[in-house]
Amino acid sequence: MLFPDLPHNLIALVIGYLLGSIPFGLLLTRTAGTEDLRSIGSGNIGATNVLRTGHKGLAAATLVLDALKGTAAVLIGAQFGEYQAVIAGLGAFLGHLYPVWLKFNGGKGVATFLGCALGLAWPGALVFAVVWLGVAFTTRYSSAAALAASAATPVALWAMGRPAPAELFVALAVLLWFKHWPNISRLMDGTETKIGAKP
Numbered sequence: 001m002l003f004p005d006l007p008h009n010l011i012a013l014v015i016g017y018l019l020g021s022i023p024f025g026l027l028l029t030r031t032a033g034t035e036d037l038r039s040i041g042s043g044n045i046g047a048t049n050v051l052r053t054g055h056k057g058l059a060a061a062t063l064v065l066d067a068l069k070g071t072a073a074v075l076i077g078a079q080f081g082e083y084q085a086v087i088a089g090l091g092a093f094l095g096h097l098y099p100v101w102l103k104f105n106g107g108k109g110v111a112t113f114l115g116c117a118l119g120l121a122w123p124g125a126l127v128f129a130v131v132w133l134g135v136a137f138t139t140r141y142s143s144a145a146a147l148a149a150s151a152a153t154p155v156a157l158w159a160m161g162r163p164a165p166a167e168l169f170v171a172l173a174v175l176l177w178f179k180h181w182p183n184i185s186r187l188m189d190g191t192e193t194k195i196g197a198k199p
Contacts (some may be wrong), residue, residue: 005081012084014072015092016138020112021099024065025050028058038105046107048142048195063111066096070115078119086168089116091171097179108179110146113172117153121165127156140194150176 025045034053042049043136047063070092077088084107096112098104110132117125128149150173157166177184186192 005084008080008084009087010089012077012080013091015076015160016088016093017075017095019069019073020092020095021101021106022065022095023099023102023106024030024069025058025062025107026102026139028062028065029053029055032058037169040077042193043115044107045102047111051195065113066107066111067118069096070112071119072115074116074119082164085120086164088169089120090171092116093175097175108146109172112140113150113153113169113176116172117165117169121157121160121162123160123190124157124162124165124169128153136195141192142189142195143180143192147177147180 023045025047026037029050034055037045037049037053040049040052041188042052046066047059050062051059070089073088073092074085077091078085093109093112093116095106096109097106099106114128114132115126117128131152132145132149134145135148136142139145150169151185154166154169154173155171157163183192
């Protein structure tokens, strides 16, 4: 399906990637005068690691902005067509995970996953949020919550009769799980850091 409308697909992919690659967590913490976010905690640029700086407001802002860049990419892509919206969402997710500005060393994609779901199929975003909150509240493991929520989202979308977004979120979930592999290892051996605790 990539080739019938190659120019619009490439535009959607590039726009999505550039939006997704904006490292809001790093930019916000630098503006606030904290130490380099990549040198503390997990070294990640996402909201969970921003929370470890002690700035709850910055962590919340990072979460919202990292989600909205996924939503914005999808909505821009949708101006070309439904398939281009999916392509733009993929681009945004890849941009967050592998931003060119940070030598392709980005975040793990949880908030951007949610933002893409919000733009493409808001019921999927609702499923993601509910599962994430339930698992996080029960286990206090942000990583476990992200893994469970990302797996539940495409299943829910397929059940709702939304195969195109479901296929995208299968791919995004695979990438998200890949980026969380160190967390999976720590969850298995009981050494994963809980929400609110310093590593």
